[in-house]
Amino acid sequence: MPVRHWVKLTKDHLVFSAGHFITFGGNICERVHGHNYRVEVELHGPLDENHYVVDFIALRDSLQEIVTGLDHRMLLPTKHPAIHVVRDAKEVTATFEDRRWVFPQEECILLDIPNTTTELLAQWIGQQLLNALEAKLQWKPEVLRVGVDENYGQWGYCEFS
Numbered sequence: 001m002p003v004r005h006w007v008k009l010t011k012d013h014l015v016f017s018a019g020h021f022i023t024f025g026g027n028i029c030e031r032v033h034g035h036n037y038r039v040e041v042e043l044h045g046p047l048d049e050n051h052y053v054v055d056f057i058a059l060r061d062s063l064q065e066i067v068t069g070l071d072h073r074m075l076l077p078t079k080h081p082a083i084h085v086v087r088d089a090k091e092v093t094a095t096f097e098d099r100r101w102v103f104p105q106e107e108c109i110l111l112d113i114p115n116t117t118t119e120l121l122a123q124w125i126g127q128q129l130l131n132a133l134e135a136k137l138q139w140k141p142e143v144l145r146v147g148v149d150e151n152y153g154q155w156g157y158c159e160f161s
């Protein structure tokens with residue numbers, strides 16, 4: 001019988017509080033609001049010389065850095081077809097139809113995704129994690145699953161395989 005291994009990280013400190021708004025149903029745009037987000041990851045792959053899929057500590061530290069970078073920030077999508085986000089040295093201005101929001105530049109994170117849904121936040125975090133693991137360990141998992149929870153039980157997931 002084939003044997004497979006994986007690791008899962010669901011630490012209490014893998015959380016961030018951030019502002020966002022999404023569109024849905026075509027042209028319905030939410031008001032700005034915030035969530036206490038939670039992040040978990042699962043990585044699959046062969047065992048290394050330590051009998052690890054990947055070292056928990058290296059994984060935890062890499063993911064924590066990504067999560068901390070999102071904490072207490074306004075999350076804005078740069079690939080949305082109708083939310084236009086423009087950054088200058090001081091401010092970030094987002095517009096949707098006749099609505100306009102202006103935020104201090106250093107309080108925003110611009111994400112190259114079309115909407116800040118949990119599914120796409122999971123995808124963005126997953127891509128950052130793959131980049132970090134490649135840079136730190138010259139390693140990539142066979143499968144990476146990332147979950148993002150935005151409201152104590154509403155998880156969006158993304159799988160890289």
Ligand SMILES: Nc1nc2c(c(=O)[nH]1)N=C([C@H](O)[C@H](O)COP(=O)(O)OP(=O)(O)OP(=O)(O)O)CN2
Pocket residue numbers: 022030033034035116117118119150151154156
């Ligand atoms: N599959 C998804 N569905 C929805 C997402 C998402 O990311 N993926 N996101 C939303 C909105 O962000 C919405 O704000 C979440 O709604 P809600 O749970 O009602 O959030 P509140 O903070 O307002 O929670 P309350 O419990 O109502 O206070 C919608 N759907």
